[in-house]
Amino acid sequence: MKKFLIHALCLLPLAACENAPVKKAQQPPAATVSTESALDREIKRLLEKGVSMSERKRQIAVIETTFKRRTTSERARQLAALCYTKTLGTPFLPFDLAEIALVETGGHQLSAVAVSSKGALGVWQLMPKRAKSHGYSPSDMxxxxxxxxxxxxxxxxxxxxxxGNMERAKKYYCGQGTQANYYLRKLQKVRQEMLSELDHQTERLAMGDAGTRTQ
Incomplete structure (x- = not known):
């Protein structure tokens, strides 16, 4: 009996320890290190800013009109549609893709079989090595x-x-060094052409709305 009492008394501290609330030492919050690159931040900013679907569609009409000055109406329509569909869900606008096409092959009727002296291919003039890096063959261009x-x-x-600098990105796309500066001037020129066309379309829409209200 005495042994039993001694054994029971020895177990009491253990039971008390098991039932005692566990107190965890409070750890200072770990410092968070952002792994976002400048590109990630720019894409996030552009996507958060957002561009309405109606604005994107307005750009298609402008692109089509601008392309018509270089190629057939049917081809202008098809290429403008690609500028729209292929930039959906990206930080790029239809204008971005259209500007590159105009700079690269606008002087060659936006031809699908255009080949530069250095071997760049297609409407958007990708070098064979760059096309392959994105999973495409040179003939795909x-x-x-x-x-x-x-x-x-x-x-x-x-x-x-x-x-994350879009202007510089398009400059890099078109070339390096002095060649890049030359293409940058061409980019600015075609952008101005499209923005002027956008203004004209906005004016025509405004005049149409005003005419509808006065009838």
């Missing part, structure tokens, strides 16, 4: 849809190089 897809992927890589 004669297919406007595949060429547009490859161009969007290439523009992503240039946006990364440019640390």
């Amino acid at each position: 004669e297919n406007d849809e595949k060429c547009a897809e490859a161009a969007v992927r290439e523009l992503y890589t240039k946006l990364d190089m440019a640390q």
